[in-house]
Amino acid sequence: MPTYALLGATGSTGSAVLRYLLEIPPLDLTLNIFVRNEDKLLKAFPDLLSTKQPCIKIVKGVPSDQDALLKALENATVIFQCIATNESKPGVSVAYDTVYAVTGALDVLHNDQEEKYRTPFVVQVRAAPLNPMFAAQEPWLMSTFIHFALYHTYADTDRACKHLASMHDKTPALLDYAFVDTFAVFDGEGTTRTGHELTLIGPLPNAISYADVGAGFCEIAERREEFKGKGVGVRPTGKVKATPGNPDIKIDPRERDTAIIYLSFKHPILSDITSYNHFQLVEVESSQSSTDYTPASYTGARACLDLAHSWLNTCQASHDECKSRPLKPLAAPSRLLWVPPCGSDATNLAVREARLGEYQPGVPYISLSHRWGSPAQLLLKPTNRPALRLSIPVAGLKKSVQDAITLVQRFGVSYLWVDTLCILQDDPQDLAREIADMHNIYSNAVCNIAASDAEADDEGCFVNRDPALVTQYRVRLIVDPSGEARHLLHRGWQPASDSVDSSVLASRGWVFQERLLSRRLLHCTKQGLVWECFETEASEMFPEGQLEQLGHPHSRLKAALVKEEPSIHGSKLLNEDWPTIVQYYTVCNLTYSQDKLKALAGISAMIQEVTDDEYIAGFWKSRMLWSLCWVPMTLSPRRFPSAASPAPSWSWASVQGMIYPPGYISDRERLLVSMEGIRYVSAPPESKSLEKWPILDIQGHILDAEWEPFGPWDSSTPPTGRLFVSSKRADRQHEDMGTGQVSYDDSSKAPPRGIQLLPIYESDLSTTGLVLAALGSEDLHCEAVKHSVGRVVRQRIGTFQSSRLDLSTGSVASLTLV
Known part of the structure; x- marks a missing residue:
């Protein structure tokens, strides 16, 4: 008599597999269902316990509970591994943690049972974009969208599948496996199958229903000798019909006490990939005080400059990770722009040069990332070099540079590095030398100012905006059946990281490098000021730091450039x-x-x-x-x-x-x-x-x-x-x-x-x-x-x-x- 183990039966994939097995079960099947929430399972399948065929055994537990997992896996000839998530968040490891726990439990059974151990066949959910055969057939636009939308989920699933394969390679008798590959799956509660077929070479359509995927899982199990060690695509043979989108409220628990609540509308087809988010709310204590910061209508106002200065002071004083970034005092920029202190009698700037001993190695300076634009502006050239070393009137500079000077003075720093005035633009040798030293120029700067949304230097760093865009709003929302009200903060119409990533400057190749090399960045966006360093991502809406880490790849990559981390796969x-x-x-x-x-x-x-x-x-x-x-x-x-x-x-x-x-x-x-x-x-x-x-x-x-x-x-x-x-x-x-x-x-x-x-x-x-x-x-x-x-x-x-x-x-x- 065969025994199947179904891991995860309350999600869309697991429910579809269970529904098919209840409708068309193999002869004399015993089905061990491993779930965390038995009540949820029985609510979805109210007649489950009265089912005579297959023989149902419910095992309640989580993957980290090895005793419960051993009970579910014992004597299983087929294991349907359906525990995964489509919530693409940094650090997600649901699929990998589950597969790691499953292989650990199988290893225990293998050692205990010895000759009596029956090698199980693991049917593991994957995704077609992770199968090179199917990914090559997907249109680029759709492929790019899906990869970005599910970046973290795919990384988790890929790790899980590779671990499963490596455990088979290490001990072939421990398990056999097949990966189930599809593109977008929809209609998670649907019960109607359109028909399906299995393929190893494709092509696969862009959409399939969960009901057909569940049937595909079961057919792969029946034909396991044919599909061992392979990625198997499931495609529909009938007409795919989309279902209308539904409003949805989700509570997204994080490691800390707060949670994000999403009020969204499901996409009618790509329901597990994207949704139309209208509100993102963060739960806070009702007694928790709001920030004392009041946004101004102009991002260059005193309140905004004071906030930026406080971010810099806090980072320099208390951020160990930022302070430990190795500096190279001897690798000072060849030239810097001297900026007179705020309120001094001097009003003009001047180019200073290291080779003449006009400043010492390790002198604090600010750097500027900007977009030149087409209009002519003042550039350092061999012909005007002597004059610019004497005096540069501020009024003759473009607005982005003028605004950067305002920040330099507010920060109490005496030098600014800006490429237009610190590199000889008509000297190929000087250009080549300075370009080769960019990693030192930006990484050694106290802070890098980014004129993020200026199409050209004429527009400047600071803008007029509606303060409401970065003002905290509190709401009371009743989401529990008990009617208890929860106190929530609206996270803003556009997250701070999005305003940076969608900015004009972010699309420039040179600026990509500048962002990664800089220890600290002050992004001047059209929405407001955004701070970024190794320990904090802050904005005018959340001046003390985001309530949850944004997890943008830039943050991880910046840290990776400083220190090599060991890996089982090498560097x-x-x-x-x-x-x-x-x-x-x-x-x-x-x-x-x-x-x-x-x-x-x-x-x-x-x-x-x-x-x-x-x-x-x-x-x-x-x-x-x-x-x-x-x-x-x-x-x-x-x-x-x-x-x-x-x-x-x-x-x-x-x-x-x-x-x-x-x-x-x-x-x-x-x-x-x-x-x-x-x-x-x-x-x-x-x-x-x-x-x-x-x-x-x-x-x-x-x-x-x-x-x-x-x-x-x-x-x-x-x-x-x-x-x-x-x-x-x-x-x-x-x-x-x-x-x-x-x-x-x-x-x-x-x-x-x-x-x-x-x-x-x-x-x-x-x-x-x-x-x-x-x-x-x-x-x-x-x-x-x-x-x-x-x-x-x-x-x-x-x-x-x-x-x-x-x-x-x-x-x-x-x-x-x-």
Whole structure:
């Protein structure tokens, strides 16, 4: 008699699985249902205890309760692991904690039962975007939206699945498993199935009902010998019908005593991904006093400046994490702008230079992040350098710089660093030297002021605004059945972090670096002033700090740049944080293509100091080969023109727009290539990004292939077609690799029909690698070709992924990648 264990039966997925098992149970099935809230289960299934088939056993507990978990798992031949969450919050670990507890309990049973132990088959909920096979088939726009909306949930689920797989690899008799992959799931309480089918290669539609997913879980369990160790997609065969959105109140408990209450309306289709939030309320004690701060209508008013000054004083006096940031006193900026004290007789500024001993190393200074804009402004040049060293009238400066001077004086600091007046703009050598020192300039500044919403320097840092936007409001809301009123604070129409991230300045590539490198930041947004340091995120609405940590990736990345954290997967900074940095950076805009790598030079220099690794054109030498399989995430990817490309074809910096770099590579993935060497040749004449052009000498399997597009070429959308690999079998000329598995770097021109594949790494499920092509006459890599006589020279034009690639169809050879 089979025994199934169902972990989590009150959520949408678990309820759907249970509903199917009650309707169509396997013969003589015993079903152990593991739930935290038995009353909730029986309310949803009132006839459950009177059910004769299957035989129901309810085990009440939580995953951390091993005794209860052992009772639920004992003798189970199939385990449906449905405990997870779609609430994407920083630090969420529901799925991982559950899987960790389950494998621990199975290990106890395995040791206790020995020969009598029956290896269970774990059916684990996952998501199609985490399966490379299905993710490659999803439209970029939808894929990007889902990844950002469920960033933290996906990270939790991915960890859980990788742990499950690693425990199987370590002890195969402990468990078998399959992952269930779908895209958006809706209608959590629905009972009507439209029909479903299972697939390993796709495609998958954008929506499916929970009822069909539950049926898919059960079919995977029945066909477990077929699906062991695989990611299985579930797709509907009937018509998908959306349900109308419903109002919803959710109480979101946090680690501290407060909770956020969301009043929202569910999205009609993507109900578990997004909702229309109208109010976000934070519970407070009724006796808790409101802040004494009263926002002004002008963000440059005295009250606002005093608040900003108090943030700085508090941070300098009591924030150990901020004070411990290592400074380099000898790495003072080459030039600083001297600012006379507030109220002094002196009214003009002056450029001061370190080489002349006009200020000492380690002198306190403020830096400014701003957007120049098109109008002409005063710039430091060799021709006016002597005059600006004597006097700079404040009235002749743009408003952003004037406002920054006001803050510098209020903070009691004597120096300001601003690129327009501290770098010789017409001197390429000075520009190169200062750009290389950006990580020291921003990290050593007392604070960085960001003119966040100024389209140009004419607009300034401060704005007029409605104080109501940043004023605290209290409400009394009755949400409990008892009718008890709760005292709540309205969190504002737009969270402070959102006003920073959506600002004009945040979209600039240079500013992305400045934000990460700065110890402290004062964001001057159109909503109000926002403070950011290692220990506090504060705003005018919450001047003493947000009631809950916002958990923005920038906060974590800033801390990661200072200190290398050990990880079981090697360097966390290089394997996890650097891919995140690249992904966020490549969304930003740059005016000049040659700045693609320059605008990240400060961050890379700091990481190089921390890790002692070698930085090469956007990559780190220690994980160079693993990192080559980056993928463009824009709808119509474009390469920079070959002559002016800021980087070689194998570098993500050669492509415009957002990049999805490979993150952590698990132990289950095996490298298929080896690095023979990295050589440097002269860069193309028009390329002003790199003085020396790195080319890669690689040995690996090279497979001849042919790309057959579907229909006429359309440069506005990613190309779709079928890939054939030349076969050595006598009965056929080509092996069909299937569809939707190639991503090209440039959709503006059709790829050649004859291409080559270079597999980079493989897992049990798929092989991933580069799509290569011969150099065209327009490609200015003459130096690379000249220094590679006798070698095959190729350029990257895309990536591929295949679940059925036979490496024996190719040959092992050496090639040069330019």
